[in-house]
Amino acid sequence: MDSAFVGSQAKAIWMNGVHAPTSVKPSAKTLMGSALEYSIDPLGDQSFYYSAMRSTVTISQGGQPTERVVGVSPGKARVWTGRPKDWTAFIGELEALIDHAAGLHAGRNLYGALARTVTDFTTVGAPFSVVVLPPELLSEDDVSTSLREIAVAWAYGAKLDITGGTATTITVEVSLQGLNLGKLSINITPQIDRHLIEGAWTDIYVDPDPLIATKQRDARAVGLEHLIDRDWISIHYDSGHTLTQGQLFLPKFRDAPFDWGKSLDLRGYDVNVEKPEHDKAHPLINCIAANDRNGNKDTSLFAYVVEQMFKDASGNRYGWLASDDGSMEFADFVHIDPVAEVVTLVHVKAANSDVVSREISVSAYEIVIGQAIKNLRHLDHHHLADALHKGQHKKIARAVWHNGIRQTNRKGIIQAARALRPDYTRQLLVLQPQLTDAEHKACCDGTATPGRIERLKLLSTLLNGARANANNVGAKFSCPRCV
Template sequence: MELPISAIRPYFSVIVLEGEDFAGLTGFLEASGRGDVVARHEAEDLVAFVRRREDPPTWAGPEAGFVDVTHQLTIVVRRGGFVVVCTDKPSQERLQTWLDRQSSLRRYPSEVLESALIRGEVKNLWLRGIHRRTSVKADGKVLSGSSVEQTLSPHEDGSYVAGSARAALPSRPDLLLLKGNAGTTPRNALVWLSQRADFQTFTAMAAELLDLLEEARAQGAERPDFLTMLASPADIDEVRDAFEVIVEDPDTLPPGSLSDELRELALSVRDSPPAVTGFPDSAAFTLDGAEVVPEAVGDKIRLDGESPILDTDLLTVYYQSGHSYSRGRFWQARAPEYPFRNWRFEDFQGWDIRREKPRADSPQRIHDRIGSDTSLFDWVARAYDHGWLICDDGPGEVADFLHISAARTLSLIHVKSAKSHSPVRDVSAAAYEVVVSQAVKNLIYVSRGHLRQQLTRPPVRSPASWIDGRRVRGRRDFLRQLDARVATDETRVVILQPHVSQRVYDQLRGPAGHGSPELMRLHLLESMLNSARQSATGLNADLEVIASKE
């Protein structure tokens, strides 16, 4: 059947390609989909067809006898050495995989798409994290507003990449049809406008888009300024020494983009992460003993190896060189440029930094024994021997300790033991992850109303309390001081975790630490602490971390 081309009204959502294999592309698109092609139109630089699919509804099995019928439109338009493809979402996903496997066609350069289409006010921004997964920082963000690029922070967002964006198009007399806001996913060379067009208008819009992109390329495409606060693309030659691989939940991908078998494999690998071994001079690594070699294929990086999971967009690889592999690209995070400024190094000589609490067989006994042991809880009782101090350790705790000074400064103190007492112990982000997560989660109690209500229900019958270092019964005096505080009084979130030593920290921050894998671990840790501090300052509090001098 001949497709009545003048009667179609597609949405303008296109993938922009470069290359000469027009016949190979159209052949793949026709052959790769499910269902029968029931209508077709072909001209010299145009192929359009409709595929009919019959499937049971998502809520019914095949035996129910119900059938949903859909008709999927595909348009392929050639203009010189460029090709524009408009097709349905599942076909887009298959096309992206096919583009990674051949060399005759390539996506339009992502940096040109960024330069041409994300220059105006940004209305929507989809960010994807390349940082090590942590409970105190989101894996991804979706921002919406009138100009969301102004909300970005290098501290908070330096370990994210812009997956997609929707921004105001330039207002120019030569852009008659491309007006308003346009969305783009640069890594997939995808561009969309939320409007339908007849076929003649559709082809004219495609021509305007190509002219706009070619003009931006001729002028020397530069990333928009706000994107420099995010992670930037990296060259494969800079990447070395993989140390961790994670697999995302397959449900983050569009429906239908994974087979049932591949989805089950992804779930299995996600729940049981594979063993990873990196190489000190290469981006290659082994995954459960099998070698994986990253290779540049067109404008993307392909992971060449035996596991089928490598062909999905679910894998993130972390490198000691400070880079990450995510969705076909290597990235360099910006976050390592910003050290955490609120370290406080204390002397723990005579204290067991590997032990958090006194040895006791019940929560009440822990409270009773604070002050007669060498644990970190005992150190807190000794160090905060002025003002009003209470222990809140136990189920539903606000923090391990809370302190109010004579100046009415409130401190919420969270305690975690070090993993080693060696004076040359390695930096470990994992040693801080749990306690930082707890501190951020409990920021809700910074509000005085929430805090007072919670503290009236202590976790044990006789909670430990002190005034100027002297044991007292109950919390009555502490609560009086809490009630006397006013909005301008300071609030601090204090994390006591002495695993990082000042000796090692100063070495890593000095000339001797340059290029050290340990420095990269410190960067990961301080990025996490900066993120947590920003959460605290947003509630008019501050974050301080107590570590060890030795």
């Protein structure tokens, strides 16, 4: 149906998204025009597939080839044209459509920038990443506090390591916020519409400490519910396929390299630790860039932001820096340089591993990029000042520094935000040190495996999309590699 009834000069395209639901990108959209194949954005629209289309197709009727505007919805096995004038005309058009469908058609491939649905799993390669993308995390709708906390915990605190499997049977070793839970078997049964995802714990870890064992049991119960939820997980395969929202897609990625800029030297800091260990007796605000709950010096990525990220040529820290870490955060950190008139939102996500030879991972970036794009509006100094003011009574509001010196509240940074001129510079920075210079070089010079090279293309597409979103609000976007 696709090759027979999708032609040129498209008049209407109905598209659905295969990306994670987010407030900054529509889940579906409709285009209207005269030749929409030239209107598709090869970067912004590649996470959409067309569910229906009206385009111009040459169909032979009565031996005479004529151009007809034909509508087609392959997923619903439906074709439509204009209303025939009478029964005889209806029979003639129906015969012409059936004959046309039965013929051989090469297909025009005018819409290759769009993702396309795939129903056959036989061409799908090995799974390399299972990603938790809860829609509740990125939604602006009313979501219960408990559900949002669960979403945050699994999106940021879960590690899902694939230990084996095929396209439809995957074994994943699961841990949540340091708790080893066991191995989860995920089984996918192909269906006509959304594919069925089922799961079961095949090997569980039970800690000898009864309290920890209880936490493990509770986490497994929650995990079994959400790790097979078609709206929560996406599975990436080394063949380029993606299973998301219960459907299998093969995106047509545009191989546009991402400009990574200058790499960061994170020696002395733990690239796989986002924030210092803390508890009620040792709250996070007291542990950042200080000592964690165990009395050890904080060497997390949070400490790197505070101690190293905003320094002048003499090595002195400058400007206002505040953390907004939490489930409803607008950024992990915001920095305001009142002299140069620059606002920077910093979003932090730890690498999956601290080994030097760690491989590229798209899943390590997806949630943090989604959060960063969702909160772009806070680069507006009015929104930023209001958000800082609204959260000034939260515990994290005391995590503020001015020229490297700890402050007791947000009053100074709020005043700095409100005093900015309208033409100040906006910057969005994502600190995710998963990709190293060595891995990037291996992928670029062809010495890496095909699967790793494909992941770099996928990651570049993700980051180029984020840059385009940032550019739309006049902001610079950066996501540096790690040396």
